[in-house]
Each structure stands twice: as C-alpha cells, then as structure tokens.
Amino acid sequence: MTYRILRTDKSLQSALRRIALEQIDAGLAEIADPGMDRKALVHNLRKRCKKLRGLIWLVHDGMAEAKAEDHAIRDLARLLAGHRDAAVLSDTHASLGGGAAQASQDALPEGVEDGFHALRTRAAHWxxxxxxxxxxxAGLTHVAGRMNAACKQALKDPSPANLHEWRKWAKYHWYHARLMQAAWPHPIRARRAEAQALAEALGDHHDLAVYRDRLHGQSATDRDALDARAARRQKKLERRAFDLGRRFLADSPEDLARRWVAWWKISREG
Incomplete structure (x- = not known):
C-alpha cells in the first residue's frame, strides 16, 4: 500500500481511486481485527481520514464531488473525535508528569464502519x-497558498486558533509532498520531512492548548505546575514552527506547483 502517485498509474483518476481504496480497505481491515488496540484503531482511522482529505484537496479542481466528499470524510472523522481527545489528554497529562491513565477499550461509535463502507462504494467511481x-x-497551489497565508496570520497573532488553522494546511501540504514524491524523490522527500516536522509541532501545540483549557476547568493541587510546564513546551513548539514556516514562505505556491508538475510530467515520460 503506497500513499503516492506512481509512474505505473495510467492517469491521475486511476491514482485517485487506487490510493483512496487502499486507505479505506486498510481501515476496514483494522476495524475487523478483534485484537487491535482501540486507541491505535482510532488513531489509524482518523489518520486515514486525513490522508483521504489531503488526496481530495490535491485533485479538488477536477472533482465535481470534492466538497461533498471532503465534508463527508470530515464528519466521519468527527465520530471518532471523543475517543481521540480522551487519549491525547491522557498522554499529554502523563508526559507533563501528571500520571498515566488506563487506555479505554470502548466500542467504536455507531456509524463508523458503515461510513467507511459507504465511502468505499463512492470512491470506486470518483x-x-x-x-x-x-x-x-491547482491543488498544489491552493494548499501551499493557504498554508503560507495561515503562517503569516499566525506570525501576526499566534493564537491557538490561528496556529491550529496553520496546522491543518501544513498537514495537507505534507500529504501532497508524500503523494508527489515519486516525481523526483530526493528534493520532494526533503520538503516532505520539513512539512511533517511543521505539522507535528503545530499538532503538539494544539494538544497542549486543549489540555490547558481542560486543566483550567478543574481543581488540582498540581494544576499550576502542570500548566506552567505545558506553556513552556508550547513556546518551544512555536519557535520551532515559526523557524520552519518562514522557510516555506521563501517559495511561492505557484513556483512550487509549476516545478513539481514539471517533474511529474518528466517522470512519466521516462
């Protein structure tokens, strides 16, 4: 299973269907596995939803149902949000010295498996x-442009909301680098690694923001100490993200898209 457009794909449409079905089928196999840890399952299913949305954003300009499918996958992922948030809050609390909680093994929310099956039926005919x-x-330019615009906004106002918006587009750009990597592996792989580092730093920052909000609503003897540790970690993550973000701003979305598409065309001619 390769989350990547390959030279062997007959067309972009065939690549779209292949990649989508690989992600959906892997998710359904994980759901059907009775021995799979529930926390890992939720994490994997949400990740597959994000990969599918990244794929759709890459081909958004040529896909009539792109908006509807993006929203459907977003809603499917939201069914898992409660499980994911509980796991992240527990892990964040433990990483800050607050102690570990036992992992939940609750059943998946109703509608998740049916949602993946319905999505598979539609994706086979995209x-x-x-x-x-x-x-x-168009897809590369749009996402890279949104990422850069969100970075500039966060530089002006590093609020949790602005950083979270930046994270969303940085993650899609990371996925686009993964999808396009076969066009010229070495330079795109480098961009992919930096985009991943940026998305993960912003993701960790968001998890800490959610944790701090939840912490402030509770009474705990060590609340102030935990909050201070979380705030210090957030500042380090902000510095890391801004260092990376400024580098991405040096490359215009249009130039990047033109270069990557040219590499993709050359790779198919070889």
Whole structure:
C-alpha cells in the first residue's frame, strides 16, 4: 500500500481511486481485527481520514464531488473525535508528569464502519474532469497558498486558533509532498520531512492548548505546575514552527506547483 502517485498509474483518476481504496480497505481491515488496540484503531482511522482529505484537496479542481466528499470524510472523522481527545489528554497529562491513565477499550461509535463502507462504494467511481497537469497545479497551489497565508496570520497573532488553522494546511501540504514524491524523490522527500516536522509541532501545540483549557476547568493541587510546564513546551513548539514556516514562505505556491508538475510530467515520460 503506497500513499503516492506512481509512474505505473495510467492517469491521475486511476491514482485517485487506487490510493483512496487502499486507505479505506486498510481501515476496514483494522476495524475487523478483534485484537487491535482501540486507541491505535482510532488513531489509524482518523489518520486515514486525513490522508483521504489531503488526496481530495490535491485533485479538488477536477472533482465535481470534492466538497461533498471532503465534508463527508470530515464528519466521519468527527465520530471518532471523543475517543481521540480522551487519549491525547491522557498522554499529554502523563508526559507533563501528571500520571498515566488506563487506555479505554470502548466500542467504536455507531456509524463508523458503515461510513467507511459507504465511502468505499463512492470512491470506486470518483471521476476527474480536465487535464491532469492543470488539476495537480491547482491543488498544489491552493494548499501551499493557504498554508503560507495561515503562517503569516499566525506570525501576526499566534493564537491557538490561528496556529491550529496553520496546522491543518501544513498537514495537507505534507500529504501532497508524500503523494508527489515519486516525481523526483530526493528534493520532494526533503520538503516532505520539513512539512511533517511543521505539522507535528503545530499538532503538539494544539494538544497542549486543549489540555490547558481542560486543566483550567478543574481543581488540582498540581494544576499550576502542570500548566506552567505545558506553556513552556508550547513556546518551544512555536519557535520551532515559526523557524520552519518562514522557510516555506521563501517559495511561492505557484513556483512550487509549476516545478513539481514539471517533474511529474518528466517522470512519466521516462
């Protein structure tokens, strides 16, 4: 299973369907596995939903149902949000010295498995309209542009909401680098690694923000100490994210898209 557009894909549409079905089938196999840890299952299913949304954003300009499918996958992931938030809060609390909690093994929320099955049925027939190169260029430009715009906004106002918005587009850009990596592996892999580091730093920052909000609503003898540790960690993550973000700003989304699409065309001619 490869989350990547390959030279062997006959078209961008065939790559879209193949990648989507691979992610959905892997998720359904995990759901059907009775021995799989519930925390790992929820994490994997949410990750697969994000990968699918990243894939859709790459081909958004040529896919008539892109908005509807993006929203459907978002809603499917939201069914798992409660399980995920509880696990993250527990892990964050433990990492700050607050002690560990026992992992939950509750059943998946109703609708998750059916949602994946319905999604598979639709994904097998997804269609693209327009030239592959134009579709790729539009998707790459849009997401990289949104990432850079969110970075600039966060530099002006590093609020949790602005940093979270930046994280969303940085993660999609990371997924786009993964999807396009076969076009020219070495330079795109480097970009992929930096985008991943940025998305993960912003993700950890968001988890700490959620944790601090929850912490302030509770009475605990060590609350102030835990909050101070969380705040210090957030500042380190902000510095890391801004260092990376400023580097991404040096490359215009249009130039990046033009270069990657040109590499993709060359790779298919070889």
């Amino acid at each position: 269609k693209l309209r327009g030239k592959d190169t134009a579709i790729l260029a």
